[in-house]
Amino acid sequence: MPRILIVDDEKGLRLGTSRLLTAEGYEVDTAENGTEGIKLGTTNDYDLAVIDMKMPDIDGIDVLKAIKEKRPNTICFIATAYASYETAIEATRLGAASYIPKPFTPEELIKQLESGYEKRLLLLEAEKLKREREERMLEVAFEKTRLNTIVNSIVDGVIVVNKSGELVLFNSAALKYYHLSNSMIGENILTFIHPKISELVNNFFTSEEYLDKSFSEQIELKPDRELVVDVTCSPVPQVDKSLAGVVIVITNITELKKIEHIKSQFVSMVAHELKTPIAAVLGFLKIIIDPEFKLSPEQQKDYLTRSEKRLVTLVDMVNDLLDISRMEIGTKRREIKEIDLAEIIKSNTDFLELELKKRNLTLNLDLPDGLPLLKADYNEISRLFTNIIGNSVKYNRDNGSIDIKIKFENGNLITSISDTGIGMKPEEKNRLFQEFFRAKNESTRNIPGTGLGLSIVKRIAESYSGNITVESEYGKGSTFTVIFPLKQSQ
Amino acid sequence: MEKEIKTILLVDDDIDLLEQNKLILESKGYHIITAENVDDAWNVFKKEKPDAAILDLIMEEHDAGFILSHKIKRDEYGKNIPVFLLTSATYVTGMKFDASTAEEQEWIHCDGWFNKPIEIEELARKLEECFEKYKSK
Numbered sequence: 108m109p110r111i112l113i114v115d116d117e118k119g120l121r122l123g124t125s126r127l128l129t130a131e132g133y134e135v136d137t138a139e140n141g142t143e144g145i146k147l148g149t150t151n152d153y154d155l156a157v158i159d160m161k162m163p164d165i166d167g168i169d170v171l172k173a174i175k176e177k178r179p180n181t182i183c184f185i186a187t188a189y190a191s192y193e194t195a196i197e198a199t200r201l202g203a204a205s206y207i208p209k210p211f212t213p214e215e216l217i218k219q220l221e222s223g224y225e226k227r228l229l230l231l232e233a234e235k236l237k238r239e240r241e242e243r244m245l246e247v248a249f250e251k252t253r254l255n256t257i258v259n260s261i262v263d264g265v266i267v268v269n270k271s272g273e274l275v276l277f278n279s280a281a282l283k284y285y286h287l288s289n290s291m292i293g294e295n296i297l298t299f300i301h302p303k304i305s306e307l308v309n310n311f312f313t314s315e316e317y318l319d320k321s322f323s324e325q326i327e328l329k330p331d332r333e334l335v336v337d338v339t340c341s342p343v344p345q346v347d348k349s350l351a352g353v354v355i356v357i358t359n360i361t362e363l364k365k366i367e368h369i370k371s372q373f374v375s376m377v378a379h380e381l382k383t384p385i386a387a388v389l390g391f392l393k394i395i396i397d398p399e400f401k402l403s404p405e406q407q408k409d410y411l412t413r414s415e416k417r418l419v420t421l422v423d424m425v426n427d428l429l430d431i432s433r434m435e436i437g438t439k440r441r442e443i444k445e446i447d448l449a450e451i452i453k454s455n456t457d458f459l460e461l462e463l464k465k466r467n468l469t470l471n472l473d474l475p476d477g478l479p480l481l482k483a484d485y486n487e488i489s490r491l492f493t494n495i496i497g498n499s500v501k502y503n504r505d506n507g508s509i510d511i512k513i514k515f516e517n518g519n520l521i522t523s524i525s526d527t528g529i530g531m532k533p534e535e536k537n538r539l540f541q542e543f544f545r546a547k548n549e550s551t552r553n554i555p556g557t558g559l560g561l562s563i564v565k566r567i568a569e570s571y572s573g574n575i576t577v578e579s580e581y582g583k584g585s586t587f588t589v590i591f592p593l594k595q596s597q
Numbered sequence: 598m599e600k601e602i603k604t605i606l607l608v609d610d611d612i613d614l615l616e617q618n619k620l621i622l623e624s625k626g627y628h629i630i631t632a633e634n635v636d637d638a639w640n641v642f643k644k645e646k647p648d649a650a651i652l653d654l655i656m657e658e659h660d661a662g663f664i665l666s667h668k669i670k671r672d673e674y675g676k677n678i679p680v681f682l683l684t685s686a687t688y689v690t691g692m693k694f695d696a697s698t699a700e701e702q703e704w705i706h707c708d709g710w711f712n713k714p715i716e717i718e719e720l721a722r723k724l725e726e727c728f729e730k731y732k733s734k
Contacts, residue, residue, distance in 0.1 A: 387617070389714065390613065390614060394617055394621075400624065
């Protein structure tokens with residue numbers, strides 16, 4: 108039911124119009140002067156208003172102006188007996204829909220109001236649509252911002268293409284792999300990205316029906332494991348389950364691949380190192396068994412002794428490997444106590460007394476009293492020094508000397524072990540702590556070892572935040588220095 | 598006519614394997630001279646001019662045998678004798694090939710490639726084949 112306001116100082120007209128329009132189905136309010144007209148017209152949202160031009164208090168034009176300002180969608184008509192071109196222009200300029208000359212017939216009025224009401228409905232509809240559109244745009248903008256924020260916060264590279272292979276969306280992480288820019292949106296990028304990725308994407312394009320699954324592949328974007336990625340392509344469906352496009356997710360797995368490579372290299376190396384002594388033992392056994400070789404009993408015994416030696420080394424190696432593995436996994440049980448390095452050194456060197464005498468090696472110990480104690484596992488620290496001191500004997504020359512010193516300096520317990528042995532070449536020194544590295548030359552040939560000792564020593568030192576370094580001169584001797592910081596380990 | 602006894606230079610830094618292979622090759626009627634490292638091997642090669650050389654691939658350095666075989670094959674005398682490489686470690690170095698095609702031989706600079714432990718019958722057959730080949734050149 109249209110709501111209408113009649114503003115007129117003429118009582119008869121107000122009543123007559125009111126009666127007429129009520130009968131026509133309008134809801135009618137009336138105002139007898141301009142002031143009241145403004146009051147009603149601005150506080151209520153009337154569909155229509157008929158305003159008399161000439162009123163004693165306020166001019167109809169001002170009433171129109173006030174109502175239009177507050178209620179721009181109220182369709183206003185100006186009624187007047189003093190019609191003039193100028194006032195008509197003025198009224199239209201101020202927003203009046205039309206101009207009703209007085210006196211008017213009921214038919215004339217109704218006709219005007221009906222078209223006015225139609226206009227009002229259109230205006231309201233347009234207004235509603237506009238508001239809805241604005242709201243939706245706001246919503247979309249918000250959604251888009253939110254989506255962008257989410258997509259950009261993903262660590263993996265995300266690239267979306269439509270079903271023609273044209274770039275639709277990408278996140279900042281994708282820029283680590285490809286130089287994409289907003290200006291490329293809409294461009295076909297299948298020739299631009301790695302052919303293997305294009306191939307994955309093409310799986311979806313060439314399939315006749317919609318593929319509801321993902322395709323993954325590990326791809327080396329830069330050779331020699333410099334940049335390896337895991338690429339997963341998944342379909343983006345339309346509402347009707349047809350293909351809208353493809354999402355490409357790129358995960359950097361370079362570090363993982365590097366670790367994998369190091370691990371498999373290590374396994375190969377272990378296999379080789381284990382195979383060599385086995386091959387030697389097997390070789391000897393075959394020769395002993397084979398009657399063709401006609402070995403003397405002495406020769407047989409020699410070969411068996413050598414086989415035994417290789418097997419002892421092999422068992423040592425397996426034990427060392429198990430220790431390394433336990434250290435790596437951290438399953439090695441540790442008993443942390445306060446231990447005295449000087450005592451460990453003494454008990455180690457006591458043990459070597461016989462060997463020192465045999466080779467006429469001089470041992471000089473500089474172990475001051477009252478050194479701070481180290482909190483560590485006794486067996487591990489003992490093993491560390493057994494190895495280094497053992498090396499200083501093994502690789503020494505006869506009649507040489509070994510110097511062992513401990514000092515406490517700047518919160519560090521520093522032990523240095525020097526020998527007058529064969530020393531090392533710089534390139535040997537650099538590889539010294541690598542697994543299975545053994546300096547091979549005339550003088551080391553007959554010295555047994557697994558090639559794992561120093562690598563274990565280094566692991567032990569580092570597990571107590573310590574460090575081990577070596578100074579060496581080829582042919583003159585080496586000095587190993589083991590540093591344990593007390594602050595961290597206490 | 599009695600067969601001429603061929604001298605073979607055998608190089609391996611594992612003295613146990615060196616001795617075993619020496620015995621095995623001697624049992625096939627070859628005269629074996631040995632060296633335990635690349636430097637000695639080169640000196641022995643220059644001095645003794647063996648009829649063939651069998652080198653372990655991995656010695657002090659991972660490719661020591663490889664380099665030695667190149668050196669021998671570049672030598673005026675050495676280019677006309679068979680040179681074989683021995684290895685148990687193709688999977689360590691990642692080098693997986695044999696010397697069956699001419700192209701591979703050109704690149705590897707050796708006449709054959711044997712896994713350890715050596716199959717003596719096959720090695721002896723290959724040696725004789727190569728002796729024939731070089732004789733006819």
